Amino acid sequence: MARRKLVAGNWKMNGSRAALTELDAIAQAAATRPGVDVAVALPATLIAPAAERAPALSIGAEDVHAADHGAHTGCISAAMVKEAGARFSIVGHSERRADQGETDADVKAKAEALHRHGLHAIVCVGETLDEREAGHAEAVVTAQIAGSLPDGASGDWCSIAYEPVWAIGTGRTPTADDVAAMHGAIRAKLRELIGGEADRLRILYGGSVTPDNARELLHVADVDGALVGGASLTAAKFVPVIAAAR
Numbered sequence: 001m002a003r004r005k006l007v008a009g010n011w012k013m014n015g016s017r018a019a020l021t022e023l024d025a026i027a028q029a030a031a032t033r034p035g036v037d038v039a040v041a042l043p044a045t046l047i048a049p050a051a052e053r054a055p056a057l058s059i060g061a062e063d064v065h066a067a068d069h070g071a072h073t074g075c076i077s078a079a080m081v082k083e084a085g086a087r088f089s090i091v092g093h094s095e096r097r098a099d100q101g102e103t104d105a106d107v108k109a110k111a112e113a114l115h116r117h118g119l120h121a122i123v124c125v126g127e128t129l130d131e132r133e134a135g136h137a138e139a140v141v142t143a144q145i146a147g148s149l150p151d152g153a154s155g156d157w158c159s160i161a162y163e164p165v166w167a168i169g170t171g172r173t174p175t176a177d178d179v180a181a182m183h184g185a186i187r188a189k190l191r192e193l194i195g196g197e198a199d200r201l202r203i204l205y206g207g208s209v210t211p212d213n214a215r216e217l218l219h220v221a222d223v224d225g226a227l228v229g230g231a232s233l234t235a236a237k238f239v240p241v242i243a244a245a246r
């Protein structure tokens, strides 16, 4: 089954209004590659100015709260990021699972909140180095999928990002064979959970994707795109990753 590739950036806690000039060339690269979906997740304060500056680009959030509103000081809801111009959000990034103690159940509820508001969810999973070295990577990741996948998950509004924690920001990546094995295991788990719809969900790879390794990683079996941190901060690095997707 042919799935369109999705190349998504994640600026994390980086960037400023001045840095939004980078989006101009990224939007242009997206417009000239109609076969690839391009998206950029930004700090909440940059969503509105980015959506205004690059209306054709899919701008998103890096996290949302599971509730629509309420007494949750410092949090932002799916409805709020949508009003600011977001079309999607990342949920369950390993940095939030680690720093904010987010559980699979939290991640699932956040993804369902996004769906309630018509936004796309990118649900992140990934094992730590200890878990991989102990031989538990596939068990850990498939359990995260089972716990984090939103009810009624459909390829129309949900994607998965496999990001091994030890590959994030380290310059280390799994081998193409390891990526193929994990993406295959994720696809098999999705089939078990949602049947044929599993073939419509995109499974992105994330963790030290660069212009140098993007072509190889993006063409591994069952890799339907990339979630890119550091290399998404500048057009000079992100545009070649987009170009490598096809």
Ligand code: 13P
Pocket: 010, 093, 163, 167, 168, 169, 170, 171, 206, 207, 208, 209, 227, 228, 229, 230, 231
């Ligand atoms: P890096 O591409 O900087 O390794 O980050 C990956 C990531 O965490 C994207 O969500």
